[in-house]
Amino acid sequence: RCFHFCKLPGRVMGIRLLRFTSVVIIVLLLVAGALTALLPTIKDDKLPNSRREPKTQSQSALDSFTLIMQTYNRTDLLLKLLNHYQAIPHLHKVIVVWNNIGEKTPEEMWNSLGPHPVPVVFKVQTINRMRNRLQNFPDLETKAVLMMDDDTLVSAHDLAFAFSVWQQFPEHIVGFVPRKHISTPSGVYSYGSFELQNPGFGNGDQYSMVLIGAAFFHSGYLEDFQRQPEAVYALIDETQNCDDIAMNFLVAKHTGKPSGVFVKPVDIRNLEKDTNSGYSGMWHRAEHLLQRSYCVNKLVSIYDGMPLKYSNIMISQFGFPNYANHKNKM
């Protein structure tokens, strides 16, 4: 029965009816709007465009890796390398550690030249430190890290193979640049490469480190690195060097085995001559190698022992690039 409204005279009821109807319509629209917001969003791949559907996050974490590239004063090389590395198979994301303090990152330019195969994040640093790249970045979602120097080009074929090798040796640093330490009768260690005498364990040479400037390793080691003695950070900061030697010590201590597995690269290039900046990298400093020997001895003192172990295993890819690269006289 019609009480309040019906008693009113015609005009007044008309206006109130109008108000009431308006309110009802507005409420209905709001409810409809709310419902629309709750609907699942239409996936991109159902839209009529040719983009491929991105993998779900859990799949990616296990069978992909994150590239971490620290850069200082070589933005031209960085961008050249990013064009190459952004398309490597199994790459999940790129983290650029921006050591150009006070300088804008190329993020705007990067975005304007999109779309890109993978996300790239620029981590702006406050101090130009060598060990900035060894932070435990929250952006890291994968188990595997690929760390590259900002002047090093490794072919996609080499990287795809080395990643598959890392998956078989996940507790090791799997990479392309082997180095070693040697003992001397005085007990003082020296750092070097193949030009240095063999450690004397049977035939041939041995390596006891794989440098992280071109290598895969488990992201867990970045976490571990945050828990090292203060003296380690002080050493790396003092020399602006040796973060890679420290990582090898860390890994060797953790596994009790040789820290690295060396994969012989087919195509690895150093692009530092190609930079316009004129900046040519820390390893050209006169004291670079002496510093590294110094670091080996300091780290032995900090860790109270020499954890590095030797290996002479050199891994290559069977049947690539030459399908008969294992052929022999038999």
Added chain:
Amino acid sequence: RCFHFCKLPGRVMGIRLLRFTSVVIIVLLLVAGALTALLPTIKDDKLPNSRREPKTQSQSALDSFTLIMQTYNRTDLLLKLLNHYQAIPHLHKVIVVWNNIGEKTPEEMWNSLGPHPVPVVFKVQTINRMRNRLQNFPDLETKAVLMMDDDTLVSAHDLAFAFSVWQQFPEHIVGFVPRKHISTPSGVYSYGSFELQNPGFGNGDQYSMVLIGAAFFHSGYLEDFQRQPEAVYALIDETQNCDDIAMNFLVAKHTGKPSGVFVKPVDIRNLEKDTNSGYSGMWHRAEHLLQRSYCVNKLVSIYDGMPLKYSNIMISQFGFPNYANHKNKM
């Protein structure tokens, strides 16, 4: 106070005292004898001779290997190879599986040309069977077996390196001859080497078997081999072939991983042309490769599935023979 003895007259006491003293002396001698027997035995190495002290059994078992070499109708090659292999580092013993039925072994001649670096035992067989070499020989004391065909020469350097690799991958067949199977759309498998198409897992080739005619493997697998389905023995006996394929199936099933690890040999030679016997080995038979494809399919049927897995890992020795064999343009 002196009761019983003191009462007796002098002579009786004298005899009884003598008896008592004799008994005491005998008892003391027996006790002394028993104590001497409990003393530790003098070790051999304290004897004045110039031979090197043989390692104790437990040391040898872990860091040495047993060479098992089956031979048929190529005694001249056998003896040439024995001269080479008897001196390989870390060799513990040689077991020659003598498939020359009814023929005397060269044991007498062998002994007359002693001394030899290691013991060599000739196991006389009653039937000429390919699988004779896969018996669980009681003479086997080491964890590692090196199995070699009687026409194959591998350098000591290669063997020493491959043995060290086996020690890092003891559940795999670590050797010098990689082979593969491929699938075909019909589901029928085919057996071959690098001339066969790549299995199509990324770049390059893959191998799924390492042949046991030039390889290290764990002696436990000889034990396992005795427990295979009868049909496997029947297959090997029927073809006088495929024992090595069967071993790869066994190992792959056991580990759930690729059965083999391929070590690229620097110096491997087939000496079959050098034999005076004119006998040139089973692999020259027209049907040899077809038989092996046949075996792959039979074994899949016997084991109700294809356990073989692919690998593209090729291992070489770092810095040997060329101390800079890993050098790159960087």
